[in-house]
Amino acid sequence: MLMMQKRNFKMYMGFLTVTFCMLISSVCYGDWYLEQKTLTKSGDNPETTSIQKMYLKGKMMKVEDMDNGMTTYYRLDKDVIWFTNAKKKTYSERKLSQSLQLMKMFKQNQVIELKDTGNKKKIGKYDCHEYIITNKGQLVNYTQEMWVTKEIKIMKEFKDIFDAFKQYSPEMSEKLASLDGYPILTKITSSVMGTIIVNTSELTKVEKKKLDDKIFDIPEGFKLEEPVNPFQQIQDKIEADKAKKEVEDSKKVNPSVEDKKTDGK
Numbered sequence: 001m002l003m004m005q006k007r008n009f010k011m012y013m014g015f016l017t018v019t020f021c022m023l024i025s026s027v028c029y030g031d032w033y034l035e036q037k038t039l040t041k042s043g044d045n046p047e048t049t050s051i052q053k054m055y056l057k058g059k060m061m062k063v064e065d066m067d068n069g070m071t072t073y074y075r076l077d078k079d080v081i082w083f084t085n086a087k088k089k090t091y092s093e094r095k096l097s098q099s100l101q102l103m104k105m106f107k108q109n110q111v112i113e114l115k116d117t118g119n120k121k122k123i124g125k126y127d128c129h130e131y132i133i134t135n136k137g138q139l140v141n142y143t144q145e146m147w148v149t150k151e152i153k154i155m156k157e158f159k160d161i162f163d164a165f166k167q168y169s170p171e172m173s174e175k176l177a178s179l180d181g182y183p184i185l186t187k188i189t190s191s192v193m194g195t196i197i198v199n200t201s202e203l204t205k206v207e208k209k210k211l212d213d214k215i216f217d218i219p220e221g222f223k224l225e226e227p228v229n230p231f232q233q234i235q236d237k238i239e240a241d242k243a244k245k246e247v248e249d250s251k252k253v254n255p256s257v258e259d260k261k262t263d264g265k
Helices: 002-023 097-103 157-164 169-179 230-255 256-262
Strands: 032-042 048-057 060-065 070-075 080-085 088-093 111-123 126-136 142-147 182-192 195-208
Touching: 080 097, 088 097, 111 142, 126 182
Parallel strands: none
Antiparallel strands: 032 048, 032 195, 048 060, 060 070, 070 080, 080 088, 111 126, 126 142, 142 182, 182 195
8 A cells, every 4th residue: 555655646646746847837839748757756765767758739639658658748728637557458548637736736835936046057058047946835855956958949739738738826826937947856855654765857858859649549459447546645634644643633522431540550
């Protein structure tokens, strides 16, 4: 169960990373293909490496994780997100609008800050500027370090995608949009169920090229399966902990007779 919760939290953080990348992208024209390398360190477990490939075209986006054969399709034209598993040849689907509403649940009682550190450095061929995002809340806590370059401008022609994702966090999207660039290096440090998880992603390739609409469709031969809620187990755990704390606090204020007897012993 704990391993499943951590894996689902990783799915959430992955979705969040894509959202941030979408929100801080800006102006240019054409279809886009990007690759990034991600290093993940979870607790005392060995560090793992994975490669993600991202495709952008109009109201469509596709993100492939080459490490586990999982692909996520964002189709605003159909108001749907598809999750495919190449190993099982299966897919599940969820309404994009519902998923974004679910993301809002994780914003409750959160304080989000964006800080310009003033630090600058060159990563590969790109001049980058460092920003740090801190997120403190009831459900999600993380720190995100971003090295952003203004030399890659992607997103004004994808205004529909931008508008959809910024509904998740209007106040943060306004701050991120002001950066007018794209993150070359991103490091997210989060805590889930007492375990520190660090995801470090670096952009390794970016190309503007013509993409076939067909690559944004479910591959032939894949079978539909019941969708998995990547957040529900985490939410259930939070609610259970909250209920337990309320009971403990109630006992402190008004201890039961049995508790008083026990205290008397």
